[in-house]
Amino acid sequence: MRPARLTVLSAAAVVVALTAVTGCADKGDDSGSGAIKVNATDSGCEVSKTEFPAGKVSIEVENKGSKVTELYVLFPDDRIVAERENIGPGTKATITAEIKAGDYAFACKPGMKGDGIRTKVKATGQGSGEKRSPELDAAVASYRKYVVEQAEASLPTTKTFVDAVKAGDVEAAKKAYAPSRLGWERTEPVAESFGDIDPKVDVREDGLEAGQTWTGWHRLEKALWADNKIGDDEKKLADTLMTDVTEWHKKIGTAEITPTSMANGAKELLDEVATGKVTGEEERYSHTDLIDFKGNVEGAEKAYELLKPTAQKNDAELVKQLDTQFAALNTLLDKYRADKNGYEFTSYDKVGDAERKELSDGVNSLAEPLSKLAAAVAK
Incomplete structure (x- = not known):
């Protein structure tokens, strides 16, 4: 799990492009480039425009704070439209996204934790609606098939791991642990786009939010290697992991990929x-x-x-x-x-x-x- 995520969308954002550059962002408004400028600090997330035409949108982010930060463009239900992670202090990044009309939020995350400092924004109008080439449509179709296949392949490997944990067989569980994660690792940005699945299955202990219960692979990893034992709690967590991986498998085919x-x-x-x-x-x-x-x-x-x-x-x-x-x-x-x-x-x-x-x-x-x-x- 990374501190944050290929942005895969459920039907609203069509094209996302992220390009990171280093250096200090220029001061001033967005009148020259037409970009939306975001000044991120340790305690603020200043956005130069809160309303903009739908279509191709350029967002220039400058981190003026002392902590590494992230910027997310989010739907109202927290699905990810676009994102840029690991923006270091004194550096900037440019996000270019094709966004349909609707309500969104920009969220800066100083320290790369929490819900972020949020500003509501609105994309207005109809947007460009450009068509892709048949060649790229074929690429998208093949990639969608690939991510679905990876999720499908993860079900039996995860079950092997879960069954070993539930049987209390530490050595068998250790052997099955890494193979159960391969499908997830190959398609992680896609998997992580589905809101709460990633924090359930792939969070590390130091990535937990306040009040969050630690579940998933890494919780079981600690039990197996650090504690070298499997208790009743771990057996229950194994069932939870299987449920969550199954939910990921159900959702992965619904993602719109560009x-x-x-x-x-x-x-x-x-x-x-x-x-x-x-x-x-x-x-x-x-x-x-x-x-x-x-x-x-x-x-x-x-x-x-x-x-x-x-x-x-x-x-x-x-x-x-x-x-x-x-x-x-x-x-x-x-x-x-x-x-x-x-x-x-x-x-x-x-x-x-x-x-x-x-x-x-x-x-x-x-x-x-x-x-x-x-x-x-x-x-």
Whole structure:
């Protein structure tokens, strides 16, 4: 789980593109660029426009606070329209979203926690309603099929894990733990877009909100590796996990996915690796981070491969870079495989600082050109 999420929507926002840049945001209004400007601080979220025409909307965010922040564009029921995570102090990010008419909220999240500091906004009119190419429609259809297949494949693997927990078999549960998470890791941005499912199944202990009960994979991970025991509470939590994963499976087919959200989701999967897997924070008890890492990379590469024909036409040099960097990162990960084609990897607590830096550098080398994929697809 990342501190926040491919923005997949339920029928209202059509295209989302996120591009992060570093530096300090210029002061002033949005009269020059036509963008909505958001000044985020540790205690505020100042929005330059609260009403704007529906269609293509550019949002320029500057973090003037001392904490890392996030910006979300939300439906009234908190579904995500667009987002940008990990905006460091003194940096800015640009979000470009195709938004239909309706009511929304901008939410800044200093410290990347809580419901955020919110401002209500309204998109008016009808918007552009541009049609996609048949090639991109085919890419979307194939990707939707992929995420549904991943959710379907997660049901039996999660059941194997849950059954082992309920049987009190610690070793069998440990063996089944990481495989049960692969489908989620490959499609995490899609999965996380459905409101409360992600906090139920994938939250870490330090990511809990006030009053939130800790459930999901990582709660059971701690019981298995840190406590090395399974009690009645864990058995009940296993049933809850199965219920929540089943709910994710039911919802995943209803998501509306766009070419640009696919591209941004691929980049977000790399961000997930950088902020959770490379650091060892995600699987802090089981140390199965490299399996999650591989799942994230596979999900990003799947989206890229489906969008590649369009990207090749619009930016052949970018495609060349992405092919090179995906191959390099996969080769680097293969160094830690215990078997050639399976998903047994070196325990991450056995990976030294120098090797972790090498992995981090590989992720960063891919993330930079991957951040340009959405723009190439949208040309």
